[in-house]
Structures are given as C-alpha cells and as structure tokens.
Amino acid sequence: MMIKFYDxxxxxxxxxxxxEYNYDTIIEVGEQPxxxxxxxxxxxxxxxxxxxxxxxxxxKKNNIINIKLPHISDKIFNIILKYIYGSIISLENxxxxxxxxxxxxFNEFNISxxxxxxxxxxxxxxxxxxxxxxxEENKFVVKFxxxxxxxxxxxxxxxxxxxxxxxxxx
Numbered sequence: 001m002m003i004k005f006y007d008x009x010x011x012x013x014x015x016x017x018x019x020e021y022n023y024d025t026i027i028e029v030g031e032q033p034x035x036x037x038x039x040x041x042x043x044x045x046x047x048x049x050x051x052x053x054x055x056x057x058x059x060k061k062n063n064i065i066n067i068k069l070p071h072i073s074d075k076i077f078n079i080i081l082k083y084i085y086g087s088i089i090s091l092e093n094x095x096x097x098x099x100x101x102x103x104x105x106f107n108e109f110n111i112s113x114x115x116x117x118x119x120x121x122x123x124x125x126x127x128x129x130x131x132x133x134x135x136e137e138n139k140f141v142v143k144f145x146x147x148x149x150x151x152x153x154x155x156x157x158x159x160x161x162x163x164x165x166x167x168x169x170x
Contacts, residue, residue, distance in 0.1 A: 013044070016085060017040070017082065022041075024042050024063065024064060024065060025056070025064065025066075025067065026040075026064055028066070028067070029072045030074050038074075038078070038081060040081065042065055045084065048111065052067075052109065055067050075098075076102060076105050077105070080105055080106065083111070084111070091121060099118055103115060
C-alpha cells in the first residue's frame with residue numbers, strides 16, 4: 001500500500017522558502033524605490049519553472065545567482081514563489097486586475113498548470129469586472145485582446161456589451 005503525504009511535503013517546502021539557510025539565488029523584483037529581494041533555492045526554481053531553467057544557467061557571482069525582474073511587483077512575485085515552493089495559492093483577496101497580473105507572470109515563468117486555472121478564473125468569474133477595471137486602469141488594449149481571444153467574441157459584440165455595462169453601472 002502506498003501512502004502519499006503531499007500536504008506535509010507542501011508545508012515543508014513552504015517552510016524552506018521562509019528559511020534563508022543555504023540559499024543560492026537572489027531575485028530582485030520591482031523598480032526603484034520599490035525593489036525587493038527574494039532569497040531562493042535554484043534547485044527548486046529550476047525544477048518548477050522553464051523560465052528559471054534558462055535563467056539559472058547564468059554564471060554565479062560569489063556562488064550566488066542574481067536574477068533581476070524589474071517588471072514584476074513584489075506582491076505578485078511573493079505569490080508566485082509560494083506557489084513554486086508549496087503549490088498553494090489563495091486568490092480570495094486578489095481583484096480581477098491582480099489575477100490578470102498573476103496570469104501574465106505565471107505565463108512568463110512557464111508554469112502552465114496554473115495559467116489555465118487563472119484563465120478560467122478570469123473568464124468565468126470576473127469578465128464584467130475585468131472589462132470595467134481594464135478601462136479604469138488604462139490597461140484596456142492588452143486585456144481586451146485577451147478577453148476577445150479567450151471568449152471567441154467578435155469586436156462589435158464586446159464593445160456593445162461594455163457600453164451597456166458602463167451605462168448600467170452609472
């Protein structure tokens with residue numbers, strides 16, 4: 001009989017993320033003045049992400065691998081690292097725009113199993129709010145194209161839907 005204790009394994013790897021013992025990778029995220037450093041283990045990053053597999057072939061400096069990701073916020077990267085280490089993520093306090101940012105980052109890191117899940121969250125649960133948020137944040141074009149492709153909608157139908165939605169919210 002085989003017994004699997006994935007929850008315990010996940011907890012142990014999550015604790016590893018909190019520990020700084022013997023880390024070998026520093027990841028710098030964000031832009032000045034909001035830069036944050038994350039200490040991680042290359043073997044975990046390498047195994048969980050195709051993106052990091054390619055990045056981790058870079059030369060180490062003082063036996064530490066340095067990776068800079070200025071285009072990713074520390075909040076988003078913290079969520080991603082927790083997922084990489086523990087396969088646990090909570091979307092409860094993340095709005096549709098945040099989910100979209102997570103989707104873009106998970107896609108960049110080639111973590112495909114979660115990309116599909118996030119896409120369904122966006123489309124199934126948040127389409128109305130996402131369209132409104134997109135307009136408000138001037139991120140309209142990229143997210144608009146994503147929604148059109150994902151839903152196979154024609155442009156005229158989506159514009160009509162958005163107009164009606166905006167009018168009803170006033």
